[in-house]
Amino acid sequence: MQRYFIPPEQFGDEQIIIAGEDARHITKVMRGKPGDKIIASNGMGREAVVEITSIEPQEVTAAIVELLPQSGEPWIQVDIAQSLPKGDKMETVIQKCTEIGAVSFIPFLSERTIVQYDERKEGKRVARWVKIAKEAAEQAHRSIIPAVRQPVKWKELLRLFADYDLVCICYEQEQGEQLRDVLQPFASGLDRSRPYRVLIAVGPEGGFGEEEVRAAESAGAKSVGLGRRILRTETAGMAALTCILYETGEMGGA
Structure with a gap:
């Protein structure tokens, strides 16, 4: 229907x-x-x-x-913080991550953001993103429409980290912890009687600067790699979101 x-x-x-x-x-x-x-x-x-x-x-x-009855919603709430990418890539991020199960989207401006931000024009873009989230939620038989926030600056995003149980910043040059290294112990200790909030932060086309990564870690984030392949900015959030939902049992992983 x-x-x-x-x-x-x-x-x-x-x-x-x-x-x-x-x-x-x-x-x-x-x-x-x-x-x-x-x-x-x-x-x-x-x-x-x-x-x-x-x-x-x-x-x-x-x-x-x-x-x-409510159905189609993951019990773990995952938000996507996406540095504003070029062209219509943000539309792709919102559409596909809504289908997978993201709860909300936080566009943000970072050091290497290429897009020239114009607050007056951005209102129209956000309205379109909201519409895309609604249509994708309908297609995927979601029970909620993911929220799409107005774009925020990097320092403002850092202040939001305290609201989450886990924050992962995707960093292509990370040589230490990979996403799986963080997710497995996190997922094993979850209590399904309460909700959890997770934030995935993805940089722009040029990725995050090293100082941004260190600032994110100081704010409580885990810097993680997504494997040996370098993903496009519009792909990284989808991959990380899928991994999180799998490890927490939303895709047959538990």
């Missing part, structure tokens, strides 16, 4: 209302009609099978048939 995220205020006790682009998608693309069933989610964990009762060009009303 097709899945749609709707604002919580449009998700009632007995019926829901779908408006805007999603309503147009149902009427124009899916050729929906009364009696058709779809899945609706409020993006905060509440979702249901609903049956369309009326269709207007800009609004679709549906009755709740069955509330569904």
